[in-house]
Amino acid sequence: MMGAEAAGELVTGALVAGAIEGRSGERHARGEHASLCLNCGTALLGSYCHRCGQAEHVHRSLSAIWHDIAHGVLHFEGKIWNTLPLLAWRPGELTRRYIHGERARFVSPMALFLFSVFLMFATFGAIGAHLEFPDNTPPSVSAQAQAKAKIPQVQAELDKLRAEQKAARDPTTAAALDRRADKLDEDLEGLSQIANWQPGRFADLKTGWKRLDEGFAKANKNPNLALYKMQSSAYKYSWALILISVPFVWLLYAWHRKYKVYDHAVFVTYSLSFMSILVIALTLLGKAGVGEDGLALAALVIPPLHMYRQIRGAYGTRRRWAILRTLLLVAFAAVTLTVFFLLLFAVGALG
Known part of the structure; x- marks a missing residue:
């Protein structure tokens, strides 16, 4: 359904733009021939009416409708x-x-x-x-209370890890501590969002x-x-x-x-x-x-x-x-x- 709507909007846009851009008629190899313009009745002097611009030949086939749609979407009369x-x-x-x-x-x-x-x-x-805004479903009162109580513990553990990382001399140990600290940073951010939840x-x-x-x-x-x-x-x-x-x-x-x-x-x-x-x-x-x-x-x-x-x-x-x-x-x-x-x-x- 979403794809059909998108295609419909695209074709609509092309046809609207084509209506603004295009002339009133298109010339085709086959169609009806008349000595008078079928649009305004002016006597024709050539392939197009010198008064309104409509082509001498007009089409009346089902395939011509699809041609007009494809022409509008893909060509814009070649100007695109x-x-x-x-x-x-x-x-x-x-x-x-x-x-x-x-x-x-x-x-x-x-x-x-x-x-x-x-x-x-x-x-x-x-x-x-x-x-869209994030999920507007509020956390439960107990979840908020637990998050608020846990924030100081996680913060203390994070401070301890950062201190150990700073004091570590072995690069491998420092990298491992850094990864653990980053994980605690993410946990702390999640807990803060729950504790201080506000609806979008x-x-x-x-x-x-x-x-x-x-x-x-x-x-x-x-x-x-x-x-x-x-x-x-x-x-x-x-x-x-x-x-x-x-x-x-x-x-x-x-x-x-x-x-x-x-x-x-x-x-x-x-x-x-x-x-x-x-x-x-x-x-x-x-x-x-x-x-x-x-x-x-x-x-x-x-x-x-x-x-x-x-x-x-x-x-x-x-x-x-x-x-x-x-x-x-x-x-x-x-x-x-x-x-x-x-x-x-x-x-x-x-x-």
């Missing part, structure tokens, strides 16, 4: 293969060329954004990735808005349900990331009148598309067994490097100013994500 390499390595050039009018060659920012977001959530659904919960917020405050209270009673609602709503409201981000990018070039809000919107939308694809790649690599340290390093290094290259190429900014703007953009991105998650939480609380 022109777009992705530039998006990955020369995002600034892609942004600049699209803004300056090269539209037919590349997938539009919004179409690529929609497809990448749908693909990301389809991937999460396929592999069962989701956020969201922050206690009081806004003065009765309905929203009631939603926060419900979320604290069942935080995993609240997280599920947030994840379910994330792709529906993903477009809000663009609206939240554009003003921040505008601030970086507010005194440059040659750059329009449209330019910043293209920059943001292509950047968010890349970040979605990066999340997909890192998620799949983690699922394939790549170490967490390597994935964490990639997650920390690649986004700011990509932002820097996009700023340099899109706006022609000098190196030192591009570095400064990249640092500001990373901070703005953190604020944007915080606002977005608060928005999702508020939507879930009110819903």
Whole structure:
């Protein structure tokens, strides 16, 4: 069932993106022929209608439906293969060329954004990735009492082992004592979690808005349900990331009148598309067994490097100013994500 839902989301995203990106008709070798456009009735002068753009030939076969789906998912009219390499390595050039009018060659920012977001959530659904709080079942009163009573004993034993390890002259003995001490460290941490158990919960917020405050209270009673609602709503409201981000990018070039809000919107939308694809790649690599340290390093290094290259190429900014703007953009991105998650939480609380 989870795989079917993921596939459904992927196909939906491709078709939505295709609807934004594609023309109204496709040319096929076989189909009905007419002297008038079947869409708008204009007399045809060639293979395509000069008024609405629909192809002279249209198809009416069941196989053509599957062709359209595969075409939307895999091809994006062939533009995807022109777009992705530039998006990955020369995002600034892609942004600049699209803004300056090269539209037919590349997938539009919004179409690529929609497809990448749908693909990301389809991937999460396929592999069962989701956020959740730890088990909210409280330990028994007796278990908590036993843990509290045992903590001083374990701590004393741990201190003794550390002292023996420090005094040991034989490396083998010191290593054995170190392993025993590490095990006691883990035991001590587990005992502390039991003794000081607190249920996973969201922050206690009081806004003065009765309905929203009631939603926060419900979320604290069942935080995993609240997280599920947030994840379910994330792709529906993903477009809000663009609206939240554009003003921040505008601030970086507010005194440059040659750059329009449209330019910043293209920059943001292509950047968010890349970040979605990066999340997909890192998620799949983690699922394939790549170490967490390597994935964490990639997650920390690649986004700011990509932002820097996009700023340099899109706006022609000098190196030192591009570095400064990249640092500001990373901070703005953190604020944007915080606002977005608060928005999702508020939507879930009110819903």
